[in-house]
Amino acid sequence: MNKYTLGPGVKYISAMANKSDRQSTILDIIGSRRVSSQEELRRLLRSRGWDVTQATLSRDLRDLRVARVPSADGPRYSAPDAGLPSALAIEAILPQLFLRADGVGELIVMRTIPGGAQSAAVALDSQGWPEILGTVGGDDTVLIICRSAGGRQKLLQRVREIGERG
Numbered sequence: 001m002n003k004y005t006l007g008p009g010v011k012y013i014s015a016m017a018n019k020s021d022r023q024s025t026i027l028d029i030i031g032s033r034r035v036s037s038q039e040e041l042r043r044l045l046r047s048r049g050w051d052v053t054q055a056t057l058s059r060d061l062r063d064l065r066v067a068r069v070p071s072a073d074g075p076r077y078s079a080p081d082a083g084l085p086s087a088l089a090i091e092a093i094l095p096q097l098f099l100r101a102d103g104v105g106e107l108i109v110m111r112t113i114p115g116g117a118q119s120a121a122v123a124l125d126s127q128g129w130p131e132i133l134g135t136v137g138g139d140d141t142v143l144i145i146c147r148s149a150g151g152r153q154k155l156l157q158r159v160r161e162i163g164e165r166g
Contacts, residue, residue, distance in 0.1 A: 023060050026064065095163060098120070103152050108144040118138075121136065
């Protein structure tokens with residue numbers, strides 16, 4: 001394993017060999033305290049010896065399916081199995097983020113408040129609903145790809161019902 005010291009307490013370790021260690025540290029940090037921004041998480045990682053770029057951190061968060069979700073104290077990062085069970089997560093998250101949704105063919109475009117799309121996409125993905133083939137979350141827009149046009153209609157109705165409860 002290649003290890004290099006970059007400065008006081010900061011090490012560079014072969015990325016492939018220790019990706020899982022770094023990701024484990026990320027889960028440990030967000031599991032033990034409220035972290036509300038990537039910059040804050042980068043600082044906390046650096047204090048534990050991991051100097052990562054914003055791009056690497058974003059990839060790690062995506063790989064871990066970590067989402068920035070609303071909480072009583074303000075937004076925070078949360079892992080899919082840390083917090084609410086997935087059946088309740090969509091009920092808690094979507095009404096806070098949802099603005100509107102519409103669809104065509106096998107596609108649904110859902111609009112959220114700014115910064116809410118990735119959290120909404122993670123919540124939708126965690127449901128395991130058979131109609132969903134996949135989601136793509138941007139900043140305020142989620143593209144939901146459905147398995148069929150009939151599935152899209154059923155899913156669109158379900159998403160609107162849950163989202164409009166807020």
